[in-house]
Amino acid sequence: MSAKTPETPLLDQLEKGPWPSFVAGLKRLAAAEDKPYAGMMKHLLGQLERSYETKRGYWKGGTVGVIGYGGGIIPRFTELRGADGKPEFPEAAEFHTLRIMPAPGMHYTTDALRRLCDVWEKHGSGLIALHGQSGDIMFQGCSSRNVQPCFDELNEMGYDLGGAGPAVRTSMSCVGHARCEHSCYDEIRAHTQIINAFVDDIHRPALPYKFKFKFSGCPNDCMNAIQRADMAVIGTWRDDIEIDQREVRGFVAERGRQAVIDNVVTRCPTRCVSLEEDGSLTIDNRNCVRCMHCINVMTKALSPGKDRGVTILLGGKRTLKIGDLFGTVIVPFMKLETDADFAKLHELAQNIIGFFAENALEHERTGEMIERIGFANFLESVGLEPDPCMLLHPRTNPYVRTDGWDEEARKWNARRGAPPAEEDR
Amino acid sequence: MSTPAKPRMPIESGVPDAFQFMHPLLKRNYGQWHWHDRPRPGVLHHVAKSGDQVWTVRAGTQRQMDVFSVRTLCDIADRYADGYVRFTIRSNIEFMVAEQAKVPALIAALDAAGFPVGGTGNSVRMISHTQGWLHCDIPGTDASGVVKALMDELHEEFIHERMPNRVGITTSCCEINCGGQGDLAVNIQHTKPPKINHDLVANICERPAVVARCPVAAIRPAVVNGKPTLEVDERKCICCGACYAPCPPMQINDPEYTKIAIWVGGKHSNARSRPTFHKLVVAGLPNNPPRWPEVADAVKKILRTYQRDARDWERIGEWIERIGWPRFFELTGLPFTPYHFDNWRGGRASLNASTHIRHSAGGRP
Numbered sequence: 145m146s147a148k149t150p151e152t153p154l155l156d157q158l159e160k161g162p163w164p165s166f167v168a169g170l171k172r173l174a175a176a177e178d179k180p181y182a183g184m185m186k187h188l189l190g191q192l193e194r195s196y197e198t199k200r201g202y203w204k205g206g207t208v209g210v211i212g213y214g215g216g217i218i219p220r221f222t223e224l225r226g227a228d229g230k231p232e233f234p235e236a237a238e239f240h241t242l243r244i245m246p247a248p249g250m251h252y253t254t255d256a257l258r259r260l261c262d263v264w265e266k267h268g269s270g271l272i273a274l275h276g277q278s279g280d281i282m283f284q285g286c287s288s289r290n291v292q293p294c295f296d297e298l299n300e301m302g303y304d305l306g307g308a309g310p311a312v313r314t315s316m317s318c319v320g321h322a323r324c325e326h327s328c329y330d331e332i333r334a335h336t337q338i339i340n341a342f343v344d345d346i347h348r349p350a351l352p353y354k355f356k357f358k359f360s361g362c363p364n365d366c367m368n369a370i371q372r373a374d375m376a377v378i379g380t381w382r383d384d385i386e387i388d389q390r391e392v393r394g395f396v397a398e399r400g401r402q403a404v405i406d407n408v409v410t411r412c413p414t415r416c417v418s419l420e421e422d423g424s425l426t427i428d429n430r431n432c433v434r435c436m437h438c439i440n441v442m443t444k445a446l447s448p449g450k451d452r453g454v455t456i457l458l459g460g461k462r463t464l465k466i467g468d469l470f471g472t473v474i475v476p477f478m479k480l481e482t483d484a485d486f487a488k489l490h491e492l493a494q495n496i497i498g499f500f501a502e503n504a505l506e507h508e509r510t511g512e513m514i515e516r517i518g519f520a521n522f523l524e525s526v527g528l529e530p531d532p533c534m535l536l537h538p539r540t541n542p543y544v545r546t547d548g549w550d551e552e553a554r555k556w557n558a559r560r561g562a563p564p565a566e567e568d569r
Numbered sequence: 570m571s572t573p574a575k576p577r578m579p580i581e582s583g584v585p586d587a588f589q590f591m592h593p594l595l596k597r598n599y600g601q602w603h604w605h606d607r608p609r610p611g612v613l614h615h616v617a618k619s620g621d622q623v624w625t626v627r628a629g630t631q632r633q634m635d636v637f638s639v640r641t642l643c644d645i646a647d648r649y650a651d652g653y654v655r656f657t658i659r660s661n662i663e664f665m666v667a668e669q670a671k672v673p674a675l676i677a678a679l680d681a682a683g684f685p686v687g688g689t690g691n692s693v694r695m696i697s698h699t700q701g702w703l704h705c706d707i708p709g710t711d712a713s714g715v716v717k718a719l720m721d722e723l724h725e726e727f728i729h730e731r732m733p734n735r736v737g738i739t740t741s742c743c744e745i746n747c748g749g750q751g752d753l754a755v756n757i758q759h760t761k762p763p764k765i766n767h768d769l770v771a772n773i774c775e776r777p778a779v780v781a782r783c784p785v786a787a788i789r790p791a792v793v794n795g796k797p798t799l800e801v802d803e804r805k806c807i808c809c810g811a812c813y814a815p816c817p818p819m820q821i822n823d824p825e826y827t828k829i830a831i832w833v834g835g836k837h838s839n840a841r842s843r844p845t846f847h848k849l850v851v852a853g854l855p856n857n858p859p860r861w862p863e864v865a866d867a868v869k870k871i872l873r874t875y876q877r878d879a880r881d882w883e884r885i886g887e888w889i890e891r892i893g894w895p896r897f898f899e900l901t902g903l904p905f906t907p908y909h910f911d912n913w914r915g916g917r918a919s920l921n922a923s924t925h926i927r928h929s930a931g932g933r934p
Contacts, residue, residue, distance in 0.1 A: 154859045161721030166713045169635030195702035196858045199824035203706045212579045247587035250656040254643035261636040270636040274656050277747050304582045322595045325602035332587045340583030363839035370844050371750045407881055411841055437840040444604040463746045464811050465784050468846050
């Protein structure tokens, strides 16, 4: 027998309006009397309505997991209990989330989505977040008892749990190669290969704190990697922007010279773009910082160059504890095409995560660790060469011991003097 | 005695293969796209080097979706879009079709089912959000509700492309800010130190870990009524709530004193300027469910001012960079306060170390 439907006058107000209503969805689930979750969702509505009344949250964490893994389930137990200690909304007293990793790029066939719904209707609440901020499918609302059978079924279908707690986390990559001409590397390959190489660190949280990878195919960084990923892998190129002058002239003819000057030429951050008298564009590629703006505006006429690869930044994170940090450059450019290139990316990630695991304090992200130990020390520890692309400007204070200067200068000169390696040309 | 059945061990398969779920047209032209344009708001048109073309129709969703909504979207995809979909980072769903002629019927079906088509180009994008009261263990407010209320108000700007550039809005239900950086961010800002239930601290909290979690070293061990507990130096406390997650008896959320703040000028992209963080502009707004009208008013005020005053391609932060912060506060009518100065480490870099000031004759704005 299903629970009584609670009155929800506050939530009801969120059923109106033009945007799709999650409340209407919750009510559809609560009204599905032929489904096992109707009672749970009625009680979920009851608890949520109470939060809207009192402006308080009523969930606490706990320990729920699946056999063989140490994370990936977000346990939620109600704290809304009567004087007798019994839950006020018992059918939603356990409302755990299973974090499941979607395919890179979040592609689905309708068949796959429907099968996910089938499993979730059998074991869970029927409520799915597509997707959480970390990039997981979040199956929200599972009893403790159903977590294991639900995971087993999803796992047999080819899905695996995502990360939670102090672990390598589920990643995100942009649509990239699949449907974007700006894409500078194979994001799906990088995402799949890197994440699947770290499944042990995803499923058995044993790091000081979370570690996130994000993969964006170009400097537009649609995955918000620089601000949110410990390791941001962002597509870029080294050679010249490709120009189709016929398309340039067409664009100028269509929009007018003034519009091109205002929206393309003067918006270039390093003043590299000139509009010539004959309606063609010239670009000072030596000083182009690969910002993407002119390419974004003139999608037919301009494209990233052919010598493509990635820039890697490290240490991005959100507020707690020391404040927001951007990721900063640790690899100005590397190719990412051959098996050896991908192996090199994996090796770099492994070195960094290994160093992080051993040297970060509890609850310290990579960016905070680097802030504490110093960037130069970090580079040396993980075997990366210092490069002026890594800073905006050199230090402005003299508070440093420079007695190793000659040796470092010799190393720099040796690196510069050596016959240029493929990657340095 | 029978031996217990061996438990099923997980297949540690990682992420599934993406190509099994990818629209065949995308698969065929993987890495071989040439250019794109936007025939109308909510529709992207990509052309491959092979000459293949694909039209993508983007629609907003409520993110926290019931299976009925998911199945409705699947029905639409089966009928109008070859049975393939994908999702964006902002919880939009995308349908891909190989012929432009298929687009209008697809849009009509989405409209009829209540999924707004838009969120492309210079529109207000779907708000990225977190879990809130629905599922988080430390939320100061709801997430889905704030987003629903705001998107109802901004719906017209989602389905049109009439902002100077794209506007990415984010929300976060605590100061950890899981919602991320936004052109405009609507975030919880607590205004009072945590209220401590001293009876529970010793049993529930690992006290040294809680002490270590505080960004300003305001927490110290104490004994109250003979029980070991923690106390907060309220003169140092910055009310961030960092202690609440590892120690729930240090309740930071309060129906009255947990407020909402608005931040502007965050930007992910490297286009034109480097990525930027959002900056505080408004604080002290009430946490007022179910529709948060004070927040909606402030958001709309800022967005309308930006829409009127910014130039093409300027994101909110770039617009303010050009006109200056004094002009921003003047145009929006928002008060400037001492709280806008940053006292945190590195904060001095946000002060004006120059005589670059946009004066006007007679001191009038």
